[in-house]
Amino acid sequence: MKSKMELTERLHRLISAWESEVVEFKQADNNFKTSELGHYFSALANEANLRGIESAWLVFGVNNKTRTICGTNYKPKPEHLMALKNDVRAGLEPSMTFREIHEIELPEGRVLLFEIPPAPAGMPIGWNGFRYARSGESLCALDIEKEDRIRAQSSKEEWAAGIASNATMSDLSPEALQRARQIFSKNNTSRFSEEEIEQWQDIDFLQRLGLLRDNQITNAALLLLGRPESAVLLNPHPAQITWKLESTESAYQHYGPPFLLNTSIIYQRIRNIKIRLLPANELIGEDVSKYDQKVVLEGLHNAIAHQDYRQNARVILTEFTDTLSIENEGTFYEGDPSLYIEGRKTPRRYRNTFLVKAMAQLGMIDTMGYGIHRMYRKQAARSFPLPDYNLSDNNAVQLTLYGKIVDPAYTRLLLQHTEIPLNDVMALDRIQKGLPADDRIVARLRKAKWIEGRKPNLHISAEVAAATESKAAYIRTRAQDDTFYEKLIIDYLNQYNRASRTEIDQLLLSKLSDGLTEAQKTNKVRNLLTRLRIEKKIHNIGSRGKPSWALLKSNDI
Structure with missing residues (x-):
């Protein structure tokens, strides 16, 4: 700043x-x-x-x-x-x-x-x-x-397609090359036999992957298959993925090439404990990992594929207590993330076309735009909160993956209704996070009696809450009848004779719906006092600036 x-x-x-x-x-x-x-x-x-x-x-x-x-x-x-x-x-x-x-x-x-x-x-x-x-x-x-x-x-030539100065075949990792051959063989069984692929010279194999230009090693080849020490040939561009731990403990580690192998190593570094999900009316719970490997790797591989390497920045994976953040430099290259989430967008171009083609050959990403869609469907199938894509203030793309249950009612609803369309799951996910959702979908969810409340304070309905054993959370967000609150005020005045506005606030604010903002709660209390005064049940025996409320007796009228 x-x-x-x-x-x-x-x-x-x-x-x-x-x-x-x-x-x-x-x-x-x-x-x-x-x-x-x-x-x-x-x-x-x-x-x-x-x-x-x-x-x-x-x-x-x-x-x-x-x-x-x-x-x-x-x-x-x-x-x-x-x-x-x-x-x-x-x-x-x-x-x-x-x-x-x-x-x-x-x-x-x-x-x-x-x-x-x-x-x-x-x-x-x-x-x-x-x-x-x-x-x-x-x-x-x-x-x-x-x-x-x-x-x-x-x-203009993209950075990943550039020839890595002074790089030779000896700068590539034998382990990464062997793993690349295995993946290529698995993905091309109808075209080549495993024996045929094994007989190819390394330079011929790299040509088929599209990682050579004029028989020379490219930046993309070093990113995906290079030895760790080969990263120096990519300077000044830091070919690194940084894992950071930001929790009760702090730690970090940088990972360079070969990205084909190291993204899986980074996933293993994440503290991925099991969480037990208990479907309604069942005694045996289902243990699932906080973070699904395919989801994490899809997000991480997308960050590698779409990173703006000319910005001289790292891809950063930050592990918080219950979320993962994956951040890469450069705006979302084509279209809005929501189009990919819904599976309606096939990209026409890429920031790193040369790199993307090679990664697709190695099964690391999908080039038809379905990778993000599958990632969201996978999270929904696991009954977890959906990922969030955001553009940070410095125009970097940030993906947030959730490793916790935000609202048990949402999770159990998905466990019981696996047929819910993805658009509806996305709307329910936004509602559980307190975010606005599409009006048409909200109307449909309300008609299905899955949500209730008034915008912007929507929440899982009483019917669903009861079915999913989240009644306590529902009571905290459901508004009580005004008569309930008025009786609390009357009972308080009967016992203590008078009460200041501060004392009335202390009595009521904690009992009002969690679905209300602080300003809405304050207005609610003021309206309750006004109604009781108009109905001649209470009166102010203090000043206008410092009211003191008491019950209105018949001889006070």
Whole structure:
């Protein structure tokens, strides 16, 4: 995070240079449409790409005519600015967001500097299906010439396809080569016999895998099959996967080539204890691993395949107490993750085409877009929470895998109803995590009596809760009848004669539904007291600022 001094200096330099294809100033007193924000993001990101600069800037709080700082009241709460990142990300394709939203308070007023990263190489940025650019200081459509210039970047040689300088066959791991032959033989039984594959020279085998160029070792070959010490030939790009433990204990270890073997070794490093699932009305539980090997390796192999190696960063797998996080550099390359989750998207291109083809030959990934779909189905079949894909603030892709039960009712529901469609499972999963879900699916789940409550406070229904033995959790989220709470107040006043608002809060807040926010609980108590006062059951014998409530006797009326 830049300091206030650095940001102030940056602001004054931008104002001095004034607007260009990569800088835009807006006064934005109170409001600015998110759609307009998306238009400018698209245009500025595309122009930053074409000019090869690190960041473009959209600045709020500067008068466009006088070129002076005037301040802005746009989204004054920090949480609203953070939510804006997700709002903008949802409309952009490929998915990305602001590198940072910098906020500085100056004597002249509050200023927001939206730092916009350049569009990825070969991929112009669009907003809701339309791509924008700049003509001087004006916003316009991205013309054919500019789009072709951005698209042409993808034809440049990808890093994985590059020839590894000074690498020879001796830099490859014999164990990895042998394992690659076994996998290739298993996957090509209709084309080649096992004996035929064993007779191939290593150089012939690598040619069939597509890991050589002009009979020379490529970066991709070293990544997948190289000896550990061969990683030095890939510098400055750190060909590493880092495993980190962040729990009651801390530890880490870096793993280099050969990735074909080391991803399985990393999986074995994870503390993968058994969890017992107990279906309803059954006495014998089912023991399952916290993390399924195929799911973890699918996520890890995807990170290797889609890593932007030119960013000189590692793939990082972080093990927390009950979750795994797998993070790789680079935005989601084509389309939205939800399309792959549903199995409706087949990618047309890849960031690392050369590497992806070889990994597909070795059975490490699926090139038709079904790998992520299978990963989600596998988690649903295990009755575990579904994975989450997110784009971090630095535009890295982050996959979260859950190794715990979030809501027992959800888990038991899946154990009993294995026929639930994946879209419905995804909606139930979002509901158990307290996230919004599609309105149409919510209506269907409500009709099936699997969920209840009012948005955004949805939860597993009483019927399901009873069937899945999660009644206690259901009671905590279900709202009691107002009469119940009013009786608590009356009984309290009968015993103690009077009560302050603080004492009333202490009496009721812990008993209100966990489905309510703190603000909603506070409003609920206020409404209860108002109703009792209107019904002439209680009255305030204190002041307006410091009320003291007592029962209203007949002689008080």
